[in-house]
Amino acid sequence: MRHSPQTMPAPIVQFENVRKTYRMGLVTVEALRGVTFEIQAGDYISIMGPSGCGKSTLLNLLGCLDRPTSGHYRLGGEDVSQMNDDALSAVRGARLGFVFQSYNLIQQLTVVENIEIPLYYQDRPEQQSRALARRMAARVGLEARLEHKPFELSGGQQQRVAIARALVNEPLVILADEPTGNLDSTSGTEVMRLFDELHEQGKTLILVTHDPGVGQRAHRTIRLRDGEIESDVRR
Amino acid sequence: MSEGNSIQSLGDAFRGLSFVRLKRAVRLGVRSLWLHRLRSLLTMLGIVFGVCSVIAMLAIGEGASFEAQEQIKNLGSQNIILRSVKPPEEQKASDKGSQSYVLQYGITYTDIKRIRATIPGVTVVLPARNIRDYVWNISRRMDCELFGTVPWYPEMRNHRVAEGRFFTDNDMDQRKSVCVLGAEIAPVLFPIESPLGKHVRVGGNYYQVIGIMEPRTVVAAKDPGAEANKSALPRMYIPLETARLRYGEVLMRRRQGSFEAERVQLHEVTIKVAALENVIGVAEAIKEVLERNHKKKDYMIDIPLEMLRQAERTKQIFNIVLGSIAAISLLVGGIGIMNIMLASVTERTREIGIRRALGARRRDIIVQFLVETVILSGAGGALGVLLGVIIPFVVSYAAGMKTIITFWSPVLAFGISALVGVVFGIYPAIRAAQMDPVEALRHE
Numbered sequence: 004m005r006h007s008p009q010t011m012p013a014p015i016v017q018f019e020n021v022r023k024t025y026r027m028g029l030v031t032v033e034a035l036r037g038v039t040f041e042i043q044a045g046d047y048i049s050i051m052g053p054s055g056c057g058k059s060t061l062l063n064l065l066g067c068l069d070r071p072t073s074g075h076y077r078l079g080g081e082d083v084s085q086m087n088d089d090a091l092s093a094v095r096g097a098r099l100g101f102v103f104q105s106y107n108l109i110q111q112l113t114v115v116e117n118i119e120i121p122l123y124y125q126d127r128p129e130q131q132s133r134a135l136a137r138r139m140a141a142r143v144g145l146e147a148r149l150e151h152k153p154f155e156l157s158g159g160q161q162q163r164v165a166i167a168r169a170l171v172n173e174p175l176v177i178l179a180d181e182p183t184g185n186l187d188s189t190s191g192t193e194v195m196r197l198f199d200e201l202h203e204q205g206k207t208l209i210l211v212t213h214d215p216g217v218g219q220r221a222h223r224t225i226r227l228r229d230g231e232i233e234s235d236v237r238r
Numbered sequence: 239m240s241e242g243n244s245i246q247s248l249g250d251a252f253r254g255l256s257f258v259r260l261k262r263a264v265r266l267g268v269r270s271l272w273l274h275r276l277r278s279l280l281t282m283l284g285i286v287f288g289v290c291s292v293i294a295m296l297a298i299g300e301g302a303s304f305e306a307q308e309q310i311k312n313l314g315s316q317n318i319i320l321r322s323v324k325p326p327e328e329q330k331a332s333d334k335g336s337q338s339y340v341l342q343y344g345i346t347y348t349d350i351k352r353i354r355a356t357i358p359g360v361t362v363v364l365p366a367r368n369i370r371d372y373v374w375n376i377s378r379r380m381d382c383e384l385f386g387t388v389p390w391y392p393e394m395r396n397h398r399v400a401e402g403r404f405f406t407d408n409d410m411d412q413r414k415s416v417c418v419l420g421a422e423i424a425p426v427l428f429p430i431e432s433p434l435g436k437h438v439r440v441g442g443n444y445y446q447v448i449g450i451m452e453p454r455t456v457v458a459a460k461d462p463g464a465e466a467n468k469s470a471l472p473r474m475y476i477p478l479e480t481a482r483l484r485y486g487e488v489l490m491r492r493r494q495g496s497f498e499a500e501r502v503q504l505h506e507v508t509i510k511v512a513a514l515e516n517v518i519g520v521a522e523a524i525k526e527v528l529e530r531n532h533k534k535k536d537y538m539i540d541i542p543l544e545m546l547r548q549a550e551r552t553k554q555i556f557n558i559v560l561g562s563i564a565a566i567s568l569l570v571g572g573i574g575i576m577n578i579m580l581a582s583v584t585e586r587t588r589e590i591g592i593r594r595a596l597g598a599r600r601r602d603i604i605v606q607f608l609v610e611t612v613i614l615s616g617a618g619g620a621l622g623v624l625l626g627v628i629i630p631f632v633v634s635y636a637a638g639m640k641t642i643i644t645f646w647s648p649v650l651a652f653g654i655s656a657l658v659g660v661v662f663g664i665y666p667a668i669r670a671a672q673m674d675p676v677e678a679l680r681h682e
């Protein structure tokens with residue numbers, strides 16, 4: 004994309020008064036009550052807030068795993084808030100990368116096969132995806148573990164596999180929900196250093212965390228309370 | 239997220255499914271099944287046994303009915319066979335052992351004349367008499383049935399001469415002492431040399447051997463009762479006129495110190511009906527003629543065509559029963575597969591969530607699970623076909639039964655088993671595809 008120097012580049016993510024309501028029988032839970040914000044390419048954002056304030060809900064919406072009850076969500080300029088299931092799957096596969104608290108690797112697949120999965124669903128030629136997956140493994144420092152199964156790796160290593168997998172499809176945004184939540188402080192720091200590196204390479208990162216230390220590393224922090232944005236601070 | 243949506247995505251699942259994608263899906267499926275080898279094998283067994291038992295049972299059934307039909311066909315489907323039987327009341331009387339009792343029963347020459355005169359469409363009549371006696375070659379002896387008949391017996395009963403010739407009209411008219419040996423007799427009485435041109439002795443009479451018949455397939459008819467046993471004896475064929483000359487119509491038989499005499503004119507008469515479609519009608523007419531003229535039921539009517547139809551009906555029933563068993567066993571196999579697949583879907587909820595998050599569409603999940611079920615049932619079917627083809631061979635070899643594997647039975651059985659995979663795989667696959675990715679990811 005080429006932009007004239009005067010205008011701001013178009014935001015990658017635009018949330019416009021997004022609401023998410025869960026219905027459970029007679030009770031309705033308003034997990035998000037009208038959230039509006041924008042994210043520019045290259046942003047490094049942490050989403051924080053007390054338990055139950057809607058962080059995961061927000062991240063699921065950002066990740067196109069769920070649709071907002073109302074409001075609009077534009078990802079790379081495209082309104083994805085009312086897309087059908089197949090289109091959302093395509094968006095997830097092509098434009099998003101996920102890192103989860105519990106790694107979420109497929110146990111019966113090897114490291115390199117796990118990294119390949121997003122490419123598999125985009126019908127990339129096998130050799131090309133294998134080569135890409137190897138390169139991503141090397142990037143997170145796991146080139147020696149390609150044929151290992153996830154259970155043969157430490158938690159930190161598993162999370163690095165997950166990060167490699169989130170990178171392999173060159174996503175617009177990488178989303179991480181408590182990426183260090185299951186890790187000890189050493190491997191947690193290691194993973195965070197990896198995120199910092201990715202940020203330096205120009206990736207757009209959004210991570211949900213409870214840990215203030217982790218939150219501090221991001222350049223912008225969005226605080227949620229009861230489904231609303233409490234504060235949105237840049238450093 | 240609705241049911242309709244998933245049905246539609248099921249349809250979409252195979253549209254735009256490239257060969258490469260299918261190949262990958264198959265590889266993935268094989269891998270995931272291989273991971274649970276024992277479980278996959280056990281799941282498959284239902285289909286294996288279903289398919290293999292269908293093919294094996296069909297082959298055995300087909301073989302048995304083929305043999306039965308062959309035997310019946312040898313009797314001639316245009317023929318009606320009348321046999322003389324001793325009426326049951328007489329049987330009892332003779333058991334009392336009353337002396338100098340002459341038992342008269344059976345089909346007479348008059349009957350044949352009447353049938354010929356009153357029933358149209360009856361072309362050839364093949365009368366026969368049989369007398370049980372020992373046949374001797376010097377010191378070798380065999381318990382046989384002397385079968386007095388007419389020269390056209392071989393062609394009419396589809397029973398050919400293997401060596402030499404059958405007797406001619408000339409032999410018949412001149413009441414020559416010639417005989418044709420049944421296939422079973424020749425090797426017993428003449429173990430080394432060829433019997434052709436030699437003589438055999440029956441009582442005080444010598445007969446020159448002019449031919450040997452081909453082996454006779456014994457009809458496994460149930461109803462002719464005692465007659466069937468008698469016809470299981472090896473036969474020696476002599477001209478009917480010679481038999482009449484030698485034995486008259488009264489047969490003497492010694493029983494525990496008393497004599498028993500039987501007067502039977504004809505033991506067996508074969509009537510050929512000109513047109514196949516008239517066989518049943520003519521048989522009815524013959525039945526009426528005989529009923530009118532015989533006070534006792536001292537005859538039997540065998541209609542090979544009816545036996546053939548009966549055999550066909552039996553086979554049909556057999557096939558229906560077999561089909562039901564097959565259907566039930568495949569159903570059970572299918573339910574087994576579905577059960578395991580449902581468990582597998584639940585077990586792999588997390589995997590489904592991960593795949594969905596990483597870009598798998600509903601249809602990709604459907605294909606993944608459906609391919610697994612189809613591989614399971616397809617492999618089960620293939621293994622079943624293999625076993626089902628081997629078992630009949632073993633049965634033929636071990637039990638000496640004839641088995642016939644028709645081309646369509648393995649094809650059909652395999653096709654149905656693959657179909658079972660699709661049918662019983664659809665529900666678990668849809669269940670998997672219906673899962674909400676967020677919920678699936680949260681699943682422990």
Ligand SMILES: Nc1ncnc2c1ncn2[C@@H]1O[C@H](COP(=O)(O)OP(=O)(O)OP(=O)(O)O)[C@@H](O)[C@H]1O
Pocket residue numbers: 025026027032033034053054055056057058059060061
């Ligand atoms: N599937 C659901 N059905 C009903 N209610 C839900 C569902 N998911 C979340 N909620 C509710 O929405 C609210 C926000 O939940 P969310 O998981 O986003 O919180 P969170 O900020 O991620 O909390 P935590 O820090 O503990 O992970 C909570 O009150 C939760 O109970």
Ligand SMILES: [Mg+2]
Pocket residue numbers: 058059060
């Ligand atoms: Mg959460």
